[in-house]
Amino acid sequence: MKLTRSLFVLITCIFFITSCYYDKEDLLYGNDNAPCTDTTGPISYSQKVVPVLQQFCYNCHTGNFPSGGIAMGTYTTDKVVAQNGKLYGSISYSAGFSPMPQGMPKLRKCQIEVIKKWVDAGMLNN
Ligand code: HEC
Structure with missing residues (x-):
């Protein structure tokens, strides 16, 4: 039970960290996957x-x-x-x-x- 919960917390943390990183990168450098007009x-x-x-x-x-x-x-x-x-x-x-x-x-x-x-x-x- 305890393990499941800490695993959940860990996964949530990783998700937050990575999504935050990508958001920031998009903001600063634009989205590299966007078409290159x-x-x-x-x-x-x-x-x-x-x-x-x-x-x-x-x-x-x-x-x-x-x-x-x-x-x-x-x-x-x-x-x-x-x-x-x-x-x-x-x-x-x-x-x-x-x-x-x-x-x-x-x-x-x-x-x-x-x-x-x-x-x-x-x-x-x-
Ligand atoms: C913060 C300072 C800085 C910026 C910004 C910078 N350079 Fe440089 N550049 C250097 C320094 C210091 C060297 C010499 C040391 C070295 O080669 O790493 C250098 C070396 C070079 C060289 C020689 C590399 C080689 O292998 O002979 C080229 C070409 C060059 N820069 C082009 C650029 C271009 C193009 C940009 C922009 C996209 C740029 N630099 C942005 C500092 C900078």
Whole structure:
């Protein structure tokens, strides 16, 4: 009898903890299972790529002493990082690259997809 009750309490606790975790994640990062409308059609550098980089990367990678010597923040510098494969390598957590953004959760699938499409389409300044 006692065992059944503590088991029930334990299961309820686990349920609360996990459901709370997912709720919070949804709120902060959005639902990764939601359809990715962002990635349809041609990807605009200024309208789709820059907002992501601005929110997650420019903090550390602009100015006179950008982190890791990786300068970003203008079309020219962003294109260099995209062209040498480091941009996609780092945000996709590929082997051989430091995972970025540093100290933050991985970008959402949509955001990674947007950047990949922009790179694959030739990194246009559009
Ligand atoms: C909190 C600061 C911080 C943020 C935010 C950040 N970076 Fe970094 N980044 C670093 C530091 C520090 C290094 C150098 C050390 C290392 O490679 O881990 C680095 C290194 C890199 C490198 C070189 C990795 C390699 O393996 O050669 C790339 C590319 C890069 N960052 C891209 C990005 C991108 C893209 C974002 C946004 C999605 C981002 N970073 C966000 C701090 C940051």
